[in-house]
Amino acid sequence: MNAKQPLNQQGRAPYSGTIKNFSKERYISSDWYGREWRTVWSKSWIAAVHVSDLQTPGDYTVFDLGSESVLLSCDAKGQVQAFYNVCQHRGVRLVNDHHGNTDTFRCPYHSWRYGNDGQLTYAPHQDGFQQGLPLQKICLPKVRCEQALGFYWINLDAEASPLEDFLKDMLPLMAHYEFENMTLVQDQTVSINCNWKAVLDNFSELYHVHYLHPQHRRFVDCTESLSECYEGGHTRVWVPGAKTDSLFSTPDKPTDLLSMQLQSLGLDPEAFAGRVDEVQAAIRVAKRALEAQEPYYRNFSDEELTDVIQTNVFPNAIMTYQPEMLWLMRLRPHAADPNQCYLDKLSFERFPNSEEQRFLEGTDDLQEKRSERATQHGRPEWESFDYSDVIAGNASMTDTIDQDLSLLAHAQRGMHSEGFQQCWLNEMESRVSHFHEQLESLVKAGD
Numbered sequence: 001m002n003a004k005q006p007l008n009q010q011g012r013a014p015y016s017g018t019i020k021n022f023s024k025e026r027y028i029s030s031d032w033y034g035r036e037w038r039t040v041w042s043k044s045w046i047a048a049v050h051v052s053d054l055q056t057p058g059d060y061t062v063f064d065l066g067s068e069s070v071l072l073s074c075d076a077k078g079q080v081q082a083f084y085n086v087c088q089h090r091g092v093r094l095v096n097d098h099h100g101n102t103d104t105f106r107c108p109y110h111s112w113r114y115g116n117d118g119q120l121t122y123a124p125h126q127d128g129f130q131q132g133l134p135l136q137k138i139c140l141p142k143v144r145c146e147q148a149l150g151f152y153w154i155n156l157d158a159e160a161s162p163l164e165d166f167l168k169d170m171l172p173l174m175a176h177y178e179f180e181n182m183t184l185v186q187d188q189t190v191s192i193n194c195n196w197k198a199v200l201d202n203f204s205e206l207y208h209v210h211y212l213h214p215q216h217r218r219f220v221d222c223t224e225s226l227s228e229c230y231e232g233g234h235t236r237v238w239v240p241g242a243k244t245d246s247l248f249s250t251p252d253k254p255t256d257l258l259s260m261q262l263q264s265l266g267l268d269p270e271a272f273a274g275r276v277d278e279v280q281a282a283i284r285v286a287k288r289a290l291e292a293q294e295p296y297y298r299n300f301s302d303e304e305l306t307d308v309i310q311t312n313v314f315p316n317a318i319m320t321y322q323p324e325m326l327w328l329m330r331l332r333p334h335a336a337d338p339n340q341c342y343l344d345k346l347s348f349e350r351f352p353n354s355e356e357q358r359f360l361e362g363t364d365d366l367q368e369k370r371s372e373r374a375t376q377h378g379r380p381e382w383e384s385f386d387y388s389d390v391i392a393g394n395a396s397m398t399d400t401i402d403q404d405l406s407l408l409a410h411a412q413r414g415m416h417s418e419g420f421q422q423c424w425l426n427e428m429e430s431r432v433s434h435f436h437e438q439l440e441s442l443v444k445a446g447d
């Protein structure tokens, strides 16, 4: 499979594409929200569930998208299918929990029962249906469901082209990270009082990083990042890691986060005093040496061994990854209100056991959090909370995302102000612009 070249790139060079400003309507208008649902959400492939959640016959997961709810189920033969999560008797939502394992879905209302292949198997007082009740003909309506990059993806459009076509430029960028072999270690959802695109925009540019996330300069070089735009509204940014930000002077000693990375690979941070610009190369050499016991490392270029890559799959998946980890951050629209949305963050690790961890990245107290998780068996619990819980300090999605959420809490009020009419986009927001161009073309084509 050959990766198509990106349409546009922009590192230190000027952006070769066109950046267009746009009006605020798409963030606040109910009319736009309806058009967006019909043309984008109802027709796009959406990463719904990691393969590990649907491995054993009987496993199921409920995935809500706007006003729809989709039930993904692994049947007795191990086949995974997706269905509209709605009882065919009188339309009650069939399954209300997040995930589990069962051979029968029983409607809580009048106890109609369905197998995990979606087939209706039993209805009480069957003789009383004067027009008949052909059990074998009644099945939960199917939703398209296909597998790629370690996830089951769903599409509400029965006529959609295959997932592989949709992801054709994205698969070669990510397949070798083997997300299917990563383990889910945390599963969080936060509800936010702003439009889903304001959150996506936030995670599509590094313009704000120096100001909102000063801690990043201690372990990644956002100044040297490379942004890329692909056909179909997909984008990618490549951020050099295991170094400090080149906009600022190099520190005399490795920062706390670089020290943590060095130590995890058996290197002494003290030895890099006065040589901090050699840390990245040393980490690459140390990881390359791991190939002998862990052939997985052969999948990667030297740059991929240290750098952080984020690929946004249109419309709503933000995949941030290194060889040892993946975050799937995923936006979901509210059922009816353009002023609200949900952000899911699913965290995965390639080496979930603490003894196996080759490398640690992230926030100051990550090591502690990871060892807590390493003691858990089975799937982590789904945690669901409101952005106000994060601002109050009662829930966290890492320091960085908490900082983003505290800012986004004010975004929607600003958008509604008469004093704000349109966004002005900088070249550093090229990925924001590219996403919106695709969104706008789909929404307008549906008019």
Ligand code: FES
Binding pocket: 087, 088, 089, 090, 091, 092, 107, 108, 109, 110, 111, 112
């Ligand atoms: S609505 Fe489900 S059994 Fe009646």
Ligand SMILES: [Fe+2]
Binding pocket: 202, 208, 209, 212, 213, 400, 404
């Ligand atoms: Fe941010």
